[in-house]
Amino acid sequence: MAEVQxxxxxxxxxxxxxxxxxxxxxxxxxxxxxGLNLALRITDLLSIRFSDIQDERLLLxxxxxxxxxxxxxxxxxxxxxxxxxxxxxxxxxLFQSFRNQRAGNVPPAPVSRRYxxxxxxxxxEDVGIDLGTHSMRKTRGYHLYKSTKDIAR
Numbered sequence: 001m002a003e004v005q006x007x008x009x010x011x012x013x014x015x016x017x018x019x020x021x022x023x024x025x026x027x028x029x030x031x032x033x034x035g036l037n038l039a040l041r042i043t044d045l046l047s048i049r050f051s052d053i054q055d056e057r058l059l060l061x062x063x064x065x066x067x068x069x070x071x072x073x074x075x076x077x078x079x080x081x082x083x084x085x086x087x088x089x090x091x092x093x094l095f096q097s098f099r100n101q102r103a104g105n106v107p108p109a110p111v112s113r114r115y116x117x118x119x120x121x122x123x124x125e126d127v128g129i130d131l132g133t134h135s136m137r138k139t140r141g142y143h144l145y146k147s148t149k150d151i152a153r
Contacts, residue, residue: 004124004132006142013139016123016131024119030080031095031116035136037077040069042117042133046110048094050085 007013013036021029035045043063052060056078058071073081084094093110117133124131 002130002132004135004138005130006138007129007131007135008139008142010143012127012129015127019123019126020119023123027095027098027111028116028119030084031111032120032136034077034080034094035133036140037074038071039137039140041137042113044069045136046093046095046113046116048110049092050081050094051092053081053094 007016017029017032020032031045035042038045038058040060041062041064044060047063048058048060052058053073056073058069058073060069060071061067062069081094084091088096092108095111097109097111113133120131120133120135124135129135
């Protein structure tokens with residue numbers, strides 16, 4: 001896989017969110033915004049079910065490490081989750097694929113990692129950054145360190 005970069009400018013972070021919304025829809029912008037706030041690996045982010053969210057906390061078993069993550073959700077993330085739940089009350093996954101709804105007997109599934117990766121990559125070309133799904137984690141880490149100077153966080 002190609003190496004991706006953190007987005008170091010907050011204006012560029014907002015621009016990426018806007019471009020994702022404009023070119024790929026609100027769901028892709030939501031993936032970017034929630035991914036920035038949670039800093040989870042893309043497979044863990046896409047596998048979030050509404051049942052994993054309880055009282056402003058996300059309880060999730062991480063796929064790579066097998067650890068149980070108990071993450072306190074910030075206000076922006078809570079607002080996005082509530083909006084998605086209101087708009088799609090029958091969805092099981094936070095980022096559920098709309099393709100499966102048209103298929104009939106196919107069980108619900110989240111948006112694919114490949115689709116998200118391709119969208120991020122194309123938007124990255126537009127803004128001149130090597131953007132990928134891991135860019136959300138790198139961007140979160142970069143800005144958290146820049147604001148606190150605490151490498152342990």
